[in-house]
Amino acid sequence: MTKIIFYLFALILVFAASRVITVRNPVHAALFLVLAFFSSAAVWLLLHAEFLAIALVLVYVGAVMVLFLFVVMMLDINIARTREGFTRYLPVGSFVGVLILVEMVLVVGAWKTDESATLSTVTAPNTESLGNLLYTVYLYPFEIAAAILLVAMVAAIALTMRTKRQTKAQRPEQQVRVRREDRVRLVNMPAEPRD
Amino acid sequence: MLDTLYELFELGKILFFILLITVPLLVSVAYLTYAERKVIGYIQVRMGPNRVGPKGLLQPIADAVKLMFKEIIIPTSSDRFLFIIAPVLAIAPALAAWAVVPFSDGVVLADINVGLIYILAMTSIGVYGIILAGWASNSKYAFLGAMRSAAQVVAYEIAMGFTLVGVLMSAGSLNLSEIVLAQQGSLLHWYWLPLFPLFIVYFISAVAETNRAPFDVAEGESEIVAGFHVEYSGMLFAVFFLAEYANMILVSALAALMFLGGWLSPFQGTFLEPLFAFIPGMVWFVLKTGFFLFLFLWFRATFPRYRYDQIMRLGWKVFIPVTLVWIILVGIAVMADIPPWFA
Numbered sequence: 121m122t123k124i125i126f127y128l129f130a131l132i133l134v135f136a137a138s139r140v141i142t143v144r145n146p147v148h149a150a151l152f153l154v155l156a157f158f159s160s161a162a163v164w165l166l167l168h169a170e171f172l173a174i175a176l177v178l179v180y181v182g183a184v185m186v187l188f189l190f191v192v193m194m195l196d197i198n199i200a201r202t203r204e205g206f207t208r209y210l211p212v213g214s215f216v217g218v219l220i221l222v223e224m225v226l227v228v229g230a231w232k233t234d235e236s237a238t239l240s241t242v243t244a245p246n247t248e249s250l251g252n253l254l255y256t257v258y259l260y261p262f263e264i265a266a267a268i269l270l271v272a273m274v275a276a277i278a279l280t281m282r283t284k285r286q287t288k289a290q291r292p293e294q295q296v297r298v299r300r301e302d303r304v305r306l307v308n309m310p311a312e313p314r315d
Numbered sequence: 316m317l318d319t320l321y322e323l324f325e326l327g328k329i330l331f332f333i334l335l336i337t338v339p340l341l342v343s344v345a346y347l348t349y350a351e352r353k354v355i356g357y358i359q360v361r362m363g364p365n366r367v368g369p370k371g372l373l374q375p376i377a378d379a380v381k382l383m384f385k386e387i388i389i390p391t392s393s394d395r396f397l398f399i400i401a402p403v404l405a406i407a408p409a410l411a412a413w414a415v416v417p418f419s420d421g422v423v424l425a426d427i428n429v430g431l432i433y434i435l436a437m438t439s440i441g442v443y444g445i446i447l448a449g450w451a452s453n454s455k456y457a458f459l460g461a462m463r464s465a466a467q468v469v470a471y472e473i474a475m476g477f478t479l480v481g482v483l484m485s486a487g488s489l490n491l492s493e494i495v496l497a498q499q500g501s502l503l504h505w506y507w508l509p510l511f512p513l514f515i516v517y518f519i520s521a522v523a524e525t526n527r528a529p530f531d532v533a534e535g536e537s538e539i540v541a542g543f544h545v546e547y548s549g550m551l552f553a554v555f556f557l558a559e560y561a562n563m564i565l566v567s568a569l570a571a572l573m574f575l576g577g578w579l580s581p582f583q584g585t586f587l588e589p590l591f592a593f594i595p596g597m598v599w600f601v602l603k604t605g606f607f608l609f610l611f612l613w614f615r616a617t618f619p620r621y622r623y624d625q626i627m628r629l630g631w632k633v634f635i636p637v638t639l640v641w642i643i644l645v646g647i648a649v650m651a652d653i654p655p656w657f658a
Contacts, residue, residue, distance in 0.1 A: 121322050147450060151397075154443070174432050182439030183469065186446065190465050193450050193458075247429055247489060292628055 126166055133159035146192045150185060157181050171247040332424050336413050344560040345375035351612050358616040385549035390452060393546065397451035402547070402554035405444025409561035412437035416568055417492045419578045419596040430491040431479055434569060435472075438524060441562060442468040445526070445533060445543045448555070452546035460542025463623065464526055464533035470630035471523040477638035478517040481510050481645050482573045485657060495577035500655060501584030505576040509648070509656040512641050514574045516634050518607070521566035523630065525559060527611055529618035530626055537620075567607035568600070575603045 136155040143149050157180045164173035254262050349364065349371070356363025364371035389398055415430035417423035427433065442465060449461020483489055485506060486497040498505045507514045523530040534542040544555045571577060578596030582588045621629075648657045 121319070145394075147394075147397075151447075170427060170429050171432075174429050174436050178432055178436040178439060182436055182442075183472070186439075186442055186465055186469060189443075189446055189450075190462070193446070193461075290624065292625065 122166060126163065129159045129162040129166075133163065146195070147189065150189050150192050153188075154181055154185050157185070169246055171250055329424070333414075336424065337410055340410070340413060340561060340564065341557070343564060344557055345379065347560050347564065347608060348378070348556070349375045350608075351615070354609065354612045355616045358613070379553070382553040383550055387549040387551055388546075390454070390546050392453045394451040394453070397447050398546075399551065401444050401448035401451055402551050402558065403444075404447060405441060406554055406558035406561065408437040408440040409558050409565060412565050415491055416565075416572070417495065417577065418600055420492070420496075422597065423492060426490065426492060429489050431483055431489040431494070434491075434565075435476060435479060438475075438562070438565070439468070439472055441558070444555070444558060448547070449543040452543075454546050456539040456541070456545045457543050459539045460533045460535065460545070463535075464543060467526070467530065467532065467626060467630070468524055470627060471520040471634070474516055474630060474634035474638055475520040475524060477635065477642060478510075478513040478520070479573070481513040481638065481642050482506060484642070484645050484649055485510065491572055491577075495572055495579065498576040499579060499583070502576075502581050504584075504655055505574065505579070506656070507574040510574065510641070510645065512637055513645075514570075516638055517574070518570055518610070520630075520634065521570065522611065522614060523626065525562045525566060525611075527559070527563065528615040529621045531620060532623050532626065535620065563608060563611055564604065567611070568604045570607050571600060571603035575606075577603070 133156055136152045136159060139152040140149050140156065143152060157176060161173040161176045161181075164170075164176065352374070353363040353371075364374040367373040367377045389395060412434050414425045415423065415427055415433050417426075445464045445468075446461045449457045449459075449464070452458070482494060486494040488494060488497070526533045532542075534544075539545075544552055547555060578600040580588065580591055580594070580596070580599055582591050645657075651657070
């Protein structure tokens with residue numbers, strides 16, 4: 121049964137991933153990427169990596185891809201133009217592709233899986249063991265990664281931030297403090313004489 | 316052979332439980348619309364629906380039948396496939412999240428250890444339905460509604476996630492049943508008291524996350540007609556409403572589980588406890604959920620719509636700092652083992 125489920129999700133994953141790069145409409149491509157994330161989360165669940173699987177859905181599907189879609193929908197992309205220059209970029213593209221393939225083969229080939237250590241010996245819940253590792257053995261790398269992300273965020277904000285003069289910022293505390301007397305003035309007018 | 320038979324039996328059992336959750340849920344959705352119209356009606360000194368059936372009780376069924384027989388119009392320049400799949404994407408996560416909700420002690424479909432983040436993941440997926448509906452309609456108003464909704468949901472999801480972090484730090488578990496059991500003791504042991512700011516932030520973020528009044532700028536009838544579902548009609552339109560109400564019930568149930576002790580009796584630890592012991596825990600859970608649902612309706616009848624920039628300010632500049640400070644305080648309290656909550 122597990123095998124059937126695995127092959128089902130693996131097939132969907134491969135199909136979705138290949139559609140990401142073949143489909144014409146960028147919005148559809150982003151949605152196929154969402155489908156690919158979902159199916160890989162399902163495959164991870166089969167490996168009893170429930171925390172990672174749900175975190176993948178939460179972070180990538182729930183946040184990153186929403187922002188991606190947000191941007192892609194705003195762009196008015198000319199679909200015909202994106203097909204141009206396919207042959208011109210083919211050598212560069214295939215070179216990068218082959219390079220990535222070689223790297224992956226080297227990494228995966230050198231990585232010997234210890235069959236006994238994968239499923240049967242793991243007793244503690246995935247979340248707990250991950251947390252224990254992250255906050256004891258890998259504490260420094262974890263904190264350094266967080267600091268790098270913070271630096272990247274500050275840099276991005278600093279690059280796009282406009283100076284005070286260009287923005288028309290509102291001051292909510294002033295808006296809230298407004299009283300009736302500031303805005304409304306009662307004027308006493310003599311009644312107009314009747315004709 | 317026997318193994319496959321057993322697996323098929325297990326599958327059938329799970330399917331049966333799914334039906335056992337989904338059917339009552341959809342019935343509650345139907346009657347929540349009725350309750351909304353009645354409650355808002357009485358708040359505004361009106362009668363509400365009172366023609367179809369005794370006291371108007373058959374009104375939701377009449378509405379459903381009407382919507383089913385209406386024509387579904389698909390705009391010519393829309394993205395047909397996405398246009399039809401968008402409402403499905405809106406309702407599916409709202410129903411899927413119920414898999415990990417414990418209705419009573421041990422009464423839960425999937426008692427998984429990552430229940431809390433599973434729910435957070437499911438509620439964050441719900442926004443796809445709205446974004447896609449806005450984009451696929453190929454209409455200005457629908458697109459504006461979708462963009463507003465996306466920005467709002469992303470902003471409030473962070474605050475909501477932080478409140479859940481506070482809860483999981485106090486309970487020491489991501490499993491929803493264990494979170495409820497960690498609140499055992501009495502009414503004062505429930506997390507609404509030690510996590511009061513988080514409780515308030517959670518509920519307001521939940522209202523914003525479900526795009527309900529006063530945060531319903533995604534619909535905004537007065538400015539963008541009806542927002543993301545302006546082009547929808549008939550049953551496709553109805554499915555969006557089912558999703559919205561199912562989400563309301565979900566976030567209310569979560570508030571009951573995380574801050575009001577789920578199925579625990581409010582009389583626990585007092586002399587009244589044996590008197591009310593005959594009431595099953597599920598009744599308390601439903602009553603607590605109903606309380607939050609009533610708040611939703613009350614908000615809608617009372618508050619005017621927030622201005623868009625104020626929504627963003629509230630989410631980013633008020634809620635996130637408040638939750639961050641309180642998480643640090645909770646961390647200190649957990650380390651210091653402050654009784655009775657964190658001991």
